[in-house]
Amino acid sequence: MSKKRIIYEGKAKILYEGPEPGTLIQYFKDDATAFNAQKRAVLDGKGVLNNRISEFMMTRLSAVGIPTHFIRRLNMREQLVKKVDIIPLEVVVRNVAAGTLSKRLGIEEGQVLPRPMVEFYLKDDALGDPLVTEEHIAAFGWATAQEYEDLISLSLRVNDFMSGLFAAVGIRLVDFKLEFGRYYEGDNEIPRILLADEISPDSCRLWDFETGDKLDKDRFRRDLGGVTEAYAEVARRLGILKESGETDNVVSFNGGK
Numbered sequence: 163m164s165k166k167r168i169i170y171e172g173k174a175k176i177l178y179e180g181p182e183p184g185t186l187i188q189y190f191k192d193d194a195t196a197f198n199a200q201k202r203a204v205l206d207g208k209g210v211l212n213n214r215i216s217e218f219m220m221t222r223l224s225a226v227g228i229p230t231h232f233i234r235r236l237n238m239r240e241q242l243v244k245k246v247d248i249i250p251l252e253v254v255v256r257n258v259a260a261g262t263l264s265k266r267l268g269i270e271e272g273q274v275l276p277r278p279m280v281e282f283y284l285k286d287d288a289l290g291d292p293l294v295t296e297e298h299i300a301a302f303g304w305a306t307a308q309e310y311e312d313l314i315s316l317s318l319r320v321n322d323f324m325s326g327l328f329a330a331v332g333i334r335l336v337d338f339k340l341e342f343g344r345y346y347e348g349d350n351e352i353p354r355i356l357l358a359d360e361i362s363p364d365s366c367r368l369w370d371f372e373t374g375d376k377l378d379k380d381r382f383r384r385d386l387g388g389v390t391e392a393y394a395e396v397a398r399r400l401g402i403l404k405e406s407g408e409t410d411n412v413v414s415f416n417g418g419k
């Protein structure tokens with residue numbers, strides 16, 4: 163593990179001071195939590211897989227014009243990223259009813275939504291990341307009106323691109339969570355909004371199109387087993403892990419399945 167100074171430690175990642183000003187090293191842990199960290203486990207190899215999957219997604223998104231914090235992957239568990247001020251909102255995009263949308267509104271899980279929906283949650287563990295509205299965001303200044311519009315349009319572009327990317331490998335992108343940050347460049351007073359954090363099966367719901375099998379963190383939340391195997395399957399389908407042998411290596415490298 164890196165000996166660098168810890169800037170921030172979250173539930174699944176650690177941010178270290180980067181090698182140059184304006185950079186950070188994002189380290190992916192094997193720790194998994196759910197239900198606001200009431201449920202915890204260590205899933206051998208998860209961090210390695212999420213590092214690779216997130217690298218893949220950020221690189222592809224950047225190639226289609228979505229600005230991201232990702233600079234490059236450094237090793238099995240670390241990537242170099244631009245240092246941003248995280249906007250204290252989790253942006254969730256949903257294509258199919260599941261999770262808290264189903265629970266809150268009584269919409270049957272699996273129902274295709276009439277259109278993609280964008281929701282905002284306040285990043286506050288003590289409050290359990292509550293759902294917030296545009297009114298709250300504006301009144302409390304969590305994002306400016308322009309940033310709010312940008313978050314919605316960027317998130318919908320991410321959704322369009324990732325839905326197609328996953329569909330091409332037989333995976334339905336049910337919903338996902340994004341985080342964004344403000345990046346201050348040069349003398350510009352108005353920061354650029356960059357897609358930050360990670361995109362991985364920890365932050366998405368991914369269902370096999372044919373079987374409906376869950377290939378995401380719901381396997382952990384719902385005690386379905388085979389969590390890292392499902393993440394490895396996502397990586398394999400995306401072409402990140404070419405051979406099933408390599409999948410085994412990545413998982414077993416970190417202590418077996």
Ligand code: TMP
Nearest residue numbers: 260261262263337338339364365366367
């Ligand atoms: P939800 O249905 O529980 O609100 O989750 C919506 C999406 O957001 C789902 O893909 C999982 C993801 N998510 C996170 O990445 N982090 C979180 O803390 C939560 C609650 C959800």
